[in-house]
Amino acid sequence: MDSPPPARARISIIGAGPGGLTCARILRRHGIAATVYDRDTDADSRNQGGSLDLHEDDGQLALREAGLLEEFFALARCEGQETRRLDRAGRLLAHHLPDEGATDSPEIDRGQLRDLLLRSLAGGTVRWGRALVSVSGPADGPRTLTFTDGTTVETDLVIGADGAFSRVRAAVSPATPRYTGVGFLEAWFDDIERAHPEVSALVGNGSLHAADGERGLFAQRNSGGHLRVYFMRRVPVDWADATGLRLEDTGGVRAQLLGEYAHWSPRLLRLITDNDGAYVDRPLFALPAPHTWRHSPGVTLLGDAAHLMPPLGVGVNLAMLDACELALALAHSPTIDDAVQRYETSMIPRSGHFAQLLEGGAEHLLSVPGFDDVQRSGPAQR
Numbered sequence: 001m002d003s004p005p006p007a008r009a010r011i012s013i014i015g016a017g018p019g020g021l022t023c024a025r026i027l028r029r030h031g032i033a034a035t036v037y038d039r040d041t042d043a044d045s046r047n048q049g050g051s052l053d054l055h056e057d058d059g060q061l062a063l064r065e066a067g068l069l070e071e072f073f074a075l076a077r078c079e080g081q082e083t084r085r086l087d088r089a090g091r092l093l094a095h096h097l098p099d100e101g102a103t104d105s106p107e108i109d110r111g112q113l114r115d116l117l118l119r120s121l122a123g124g125t126v127r128w129g130r131a132l133v134s135v136s137g138p139a140d141g142p143r144t145l146t147f148t149d150g151t152t153v154e155t156d157l158v159i160g161a162d163g164a165f166s167r168v169r170a171a172v173s174p175a176t177p178r179y180t181g182v183g184f185l186e187a188w189f190d191d192i193e194r195a196h197p198e199v200s201a202l203v204g205n206g207s208l209h210a211a212d213g214e215r216g217l218f219a220q221r222n223s224g225g226h227l228r229v230y231f232m233r234r235v236p237v238d239w240a241d242a243t244g245l246r247l248e249d250t251g252g253v254r255a256q257l258l259g260e261y262a263h264w265s266p267r268l269l270r271l272i273t274d275n276d277g278a279y280v281d282r283p284l285f286a287l288p289a290p291h292t293w294r295h296s297p298g299v300t301l302l303g304d305a306a307h308l309m310p311p312l313g314v315g316v317n318l319a320m321l322d323a324c325e326l327a328l329a330l331a332h333s334p335t336i337d338d339a340v341q342r343y344e345t346s347m348i349p350r351s352g353h354f355a356q357l358l359e360g361g362a363e364h365l366l367s368v369p370g371f372d373d374v375q376r377s378g379p380a381q382r
């Protein structure tokens with residue numbers, strides 16, 4: 001089958017995360033329609049998680065192409081660029097205060113970013129409650145999407161923006177994510193200024209990282225007086241079942257954490273003892289690095305679906321940059337196949353480079369910086 005011109009092609013994006021929505025938005029600005037399918041039942045059906053820092057040369061660049069940079073800055077927290085790094089005794093090892101007017105990596109809540117992108121799309125662009133099962137059909141297209149509700153859709157281009165456990169990925173590659181050996185356990189605090197003033201003072205306006213080589217924690221402010229903390233631990237993927245704990249058992253999980261962090265300063269332990277609500281388990285997975293595949297007409301990947309890495313502050317930025325480059329390639333190429341080839345030629349080596357740099361990086365989150373590291377890195381790194 002001849003590859004159709006993008007403006008006349010049926011384009012399906014699987015996943016309404018930051019990558020998929022950015023792609024749909026930039027396509028729309030160039031007069032190209034796409035349909036986004038997401039397994040969530042609606043935009044608010046799931047807690048979107050914590051705060052993200054968007055960098056000037058990738059996440060912000062994509063928002064500029066999307067025509068949303070000004071709206072982003074109306075929501076973003078520039079003061080959230082403050083970072084603190086402590087040892088387990090609570091001693092400050094590094095402290096970065098952003099310069100007045102610095103905009104290199106302001107923070108935004110994941111939910112706010114999703115809403116901003118959703119508002120910028122035409123009504124009906126996103127089809128909620130559509131969980132993809134598989135992509136089938138001949139290599140030269142068209143492809144058939146099959147969803148869990150039994151429905152099918154025929155499409156000229158399927159863009160896999162469906163995250164870590166992508167169902168689209170199998171259409172181009174046999175790679176699957178592997179557990180890194182490090183798990184995040186997420187907890188949060190509400191009404192931080194009034195209900196948790198000591199925790200608020202400890203973390204400051206941005207984020208705090210502390211580690212002792214075996215375990216660590218990463219606390220970050222979110223908007224609306226909320227704060228999230230991730231306890232970062234070297235644990236088996238099924239640690240909760242293995243210890244007979246249920247995550248809803250807040251007291252039991254807290255006691256487990258207090259045992260593991262027994263040698264930490266009481267000031268830092270307030271992050272374990274004072275949190276509100278239940279815990280969320282977030283085991284970290286990564287794709288083998290570099291993840292590459294042979295070009296296949298009519299199917300491509302972006303973001304975590306293409307290059308899942310440990311969360312060291314680049315994932316969402318790369319997802320949005322991928323989305324931007326793919327949308328622009330579609331806007332400026334004669335056929336979808338030309339556009340996808342052009343996009344993959346640049347995206348695959350770039351993401352492979354980052355994935356190799358960050359391979360094993362989950363362990364880095366648990367490491368204590370030596371004096372030299374602190375000197376070299378300056379501000380606490382995420």
Ligand SMILES: Cc1cc2nc3c(=O)[nH]c(=O)nc-3n(C[C@H](O)[C@H](O)[C@H](O)COP(=O)(O)OP(=O)(O)OC[C@H]3O[C@@H](n4cnc5c(N)ncnc54)[C@H](O)[C@@H]3O)c2cc1C
Nearest residue numbers: 015017018019039131132162163303304311313314315316
């Ligand atoms: C704890 C944690 C903290 C992080 N912090 C940062 C950070 O500070 N900075 C940073 O840059 N990155 C961070 N990351 C990484 C970042 O979250 C990801 O890289 C980014 O969200 C990838 O965007 P995406 O659009 O590719 O995928 P996702 O955000 O995962 O979106 C995928 C979408 O696809 C949908 N979906 C999934 N499967 C299907 C299916 N079968 N059918 C239909 N829809 C489907 C999902 O519902 C979702 O909406 C963090 C990750 C974790 C786990």
